[in-house]
Amino acid sequence: MFGFYRVSSAIPLVRIADIRYNTEQIIKNIKEADSNSTALVVFPELCITGYTCGDLFFQSTLLENAQKALTEILNKTKHLNIISTVGLPITYHNSVYNCAAVLHKGNILGIVPKTNLPNYKEFYEKRWFTQYSDFFSHETINFCDQTVPFGPNIIFEFNQEFKLGIEICEDLWGIIPPSSFHALLGATVIANLSASNELVGKSEYRRDLIKNQSARCMCGYIYSSAGVGESSSDVLYGGHSIIAENGALINENSRFQRENYIYYSDIDCQRILAARISESSIGITTNQLRTIIPQLKDYRFVSVDNINTPKEIKRNIIAHPFVPPNPTQKNTRCSEIFSIQSSALAKRLEHTSAKKSVVGISGGLDSTLAMLVIKMAHELINKPTSDIIAVTMPGFGTTDRTYQNAVSMCKIIGCELREINIKDVCEKQFELLNLDSSVKNTTYENVQARQRTMLLMNTANEEGGIVIGTGDLSEIALGWSTYNGDHMSMYSVNCGVPKTLIRYLIEWCAEKSEKSLKNTLIDIIDTPVSPELLPPDKQGQITQKTEDIIGPYELHDFFLYHNVKYGASPSKIEILANIAFKDVYEPEIIKKYLKFFFHRFFSQQFKRNCIPDGPKVGTIALSPRGDWRMPPDASSTLWLDEL
DSSP states (O other): OTTEEEEEEEEOOOOTTOHHHHHHHHHHHHHHHHHTTOSEEEOOTTTTTOTTOGGGGGOHHHHHHHHHHHHHHHHHHTTOOOEEEEEEEEEETTEEEEEEEEEETTEEEEEEEOSOOOOSTTOOHHHHOOOOOOTTOOEEEEETTEEEEESSOEEEESSSSOEEEEEETHHHHSSSOHHHHHHHTTOOEEEEEEOOBOOTTHHHHHHHHHHHHHHHHTSEEEEEEOOTTSOOSSOOBOOOEEEEETTEEEEEOOSOOSSOEEEEEEEEHHHHHHHHHHHOOHHHHHHHHHHHOGGGGGOEEEEOOOOOOOSSOOSOOOSOTTSOSOGGGHHHHHHHHHHHHHHHHHHHHHHHTOSEEEEEOOSSHHHHHHHHHHHHHHHHTTOOGGGEEEEEOOOTTOOHHHHHHHHHHHHHHTOEEEEOOOHHHHHHHHHHTTOOTTSOSHHHHHHHHHHHHHHHHHHHHHHTEEEEEOOOHHHHHHTOSOTTTTTOOSEETTTTOOHHHHHHHHHHHHHHSOHHHHHHHHHHHHSOOOOOOSOOOTTSOOOOOHHHHHOOHHHHHHHHIIIIIHOOOHHHHHHHHHHHTTTTSOHHHHHHHHHHHHHHHHHTHHHHTTOOOOOOOSSOOOOTTTTOOOOTTOOOHHHHHHO
16 A cells, blocks of 8 residues: 555564474464564564574474474465565585575575674674575575575565565674665665574663664664563573664663564554655665676576555554654754754854845744744854844734734843834725725735845845745745745845744744743744735734635645655545544645645646745755756646645
């Protein structure tokens, strides 16, 4: 479903050398995972025998019964569409190898031997096993009456989206893990069968290692480590399950459990491929390595004819992808964003030798953030806040609430505040254009927006300054600005910050501010988003609420993120939004505004093609000079038809 595949990490409670018991647990786990529409289940290293068998690995009884156990697993699961990876010792060419067997519908798709054997401190693997050193070999083995590919250089592929590579425990801890080669050759999912013992602090390191490797390889990574059933003679195994995707931890268990358990996650392989195409040089690296390592051509690809796919997506979808989900990251992230914005502006002020920073201040979110950034930029270059000219320009829709908040903030910050009422000059415009000002149409609104921009530009000229734009990324995406009005400035500090993140940033500033500024900022956050171009009601309250017209910004930010970052189709975005906002918006509301988003996103590219300079803040930007190049006359028909 839309590139999602359910994967799982299973930790059976094993008994050392009790192969019959272990096999029963493994079969039980496979059947349970299959019943849950799982495409892949990953078991720990040497799970059929137990990892801590020691010198019993020299015993023919153990080795022969491990093979019989694999045959039993094949027979008992041959009617299932799940891929299973199980660990066992295998005798080959007069040596014993620590292996992972990849099983599907009664067939052994391949056997992958471990390439890095730990032989330090508490580990003695070279005592029992032979290291498989010929990474690019092309060997086969006869095992369980099947002729099977044998070697680490195998990728098991269901389709272009789901391609599986295998590595075993210590393989990951090496300088160049096998998974790096697997990813270069197309693997989108890596399974790691492991037996990593528990030490104080080791689980954090292990988690970071897996997250980093999933980020480096831009893949899904499923890790399954031996549990507490292993021998505790000298060390303890805690049974660590970790599922990561492209640097993000998707699921993780609580270790030290004393029963069988399986942890599931839905990996988005479509998203992984999209990120590889649009955000990495993985394809270039692969082509370069083909000339350096010609053996890459010897990689083997084993087809998988059918695997389970989920009927519904069971995964936490973040509703606000631009906002840090972890509260502990708030200070770090907000500080970094402000540093990017203010440092970029400081550079522009220095380069242009600008005497003043000129900004239109309305008492709304965007101009508030811009003002806070300007203040910080001036501090960076030892420029007094009195060199900030804040211009408030009351018009037909200005309310007392926003006006007072704008004035209050400017006084607290200590900038120069100027007030220019634009009503008379706009009325003059209406006269010149022979327009009826009682008709509150788009022209009525845009005359005000362009008049404000003209006043700011002329002020900057007179004062030797530059106009700082306040428009944000969400507005840029929707084209929700007046062309050559608030659309234009001399430097745009908010162009990389979406609306949902602006609220978050101002909230952070409020938490750090003295009481009077804090109260003002909190009231600004609580004020409905509005351009205030239409007159207020009889009670002086805002009547023109942007989100009543275009829909909630949190929805549009969600649509923007998945559309631009991962090229997700409209129908996939709709599914994800219904999961993320299931308790907030009805499906028909989501569909309505998703259609609106795509219509506006395509039709308003002409505005984006000539937006001012401004700093990229996150992974998404819409500058035509940087991240987003789209013809302004591109058709949205395909996207809207899909909905």
